[in-house]
Amino acid sequence: MSTYEEEHGIQQNSRDTRETRETSQEEQRRQVRSQLQELFQNFGSTGGEGNGHSDSTLLLQLLSQLLPESLQEEWLQEMDNGKNKGCPDTFAASLPRINKKVLKPSDNCSICYTNYLEDKYPLVVELPHCHHKFDLECLSVWLSRSTTCPLCRDDVMGHRVINEIDTTEAELEEDWGMYG
């Protein structure tokens, strides 16, 4: 079984000059920190399920005692953010635009509450499946962090593939009509 010193490469440092020791200690601290973060997030996410249940719980408890609460919260937040990744950047821009003529004066964006027609050149898009409309700008920000429609929580990415195939087919047919 390896000792703590061996595992963390401390022995090696003791032979180094003072200067390199300092830099490698910093490097080590970073490594230990990221290892701790990994441990914490792993055990946090599994909740100590599966094998080694009691070990995990114990370790998590131990880790929680060692780590300042602010750091734990930061790491948990990071985990949450990782889970709620949004759509790719190109998705919102690829949504069908709504012609100004079909917009009524009372229609407004449910994200910024502004009537679309207050803008001389409104840039309004529609989600293809649920047909909910939003300002492109507002919706883009939301879809960078979520994949759901703000109004009905429909998973917009769930229909993406089908939608893409549809467009290609439509384009193909058009081409056939023109050149065939």
Added chain:
Amino acid sequence: MASLPKRIIKETEKLVSDPVPGITAEPHDDNLRYFQVTIEGPEQSPYEDGVFKLELFLPDDYPMEAPKVRFLTKIYHPNIDRLGRICLDVLKTNWSPALQIRTVLLSIQALLASPNPNDPLANDVAEDWIKNEEGAKAKAREWTKLYAKKKPE
């Protein structure tokens, strides 16, 4: 401080001109993103006849991010911990920018009417609620009388 988004101004105006029954929300004079809130306990709940004070803060990212809401009045409820923090899906993972201050406060009022001890934030309260619902409700009523008493205006 950055200027207040139009949406926040509109929401605030609507809250004042067309208030939700049993709920008040007033922005702080010095910080228009900070609201002092009161919610009346729903009828036929252990919180009936109580008036609960809360604070609500709209973060810079609002409405992309949910408002931060906390009970200031002590309350015995399985989804509200002793610091007043609330366990409610729309305040966390189920937030949507189409929701607003009004809907959030209505959801909190609904949470008072129907506590959910199976998704607890205050573990000891939830345990009490599951094991001895009548006793827990009696305690909630007692706390309402003690801490959330309606003040004559």
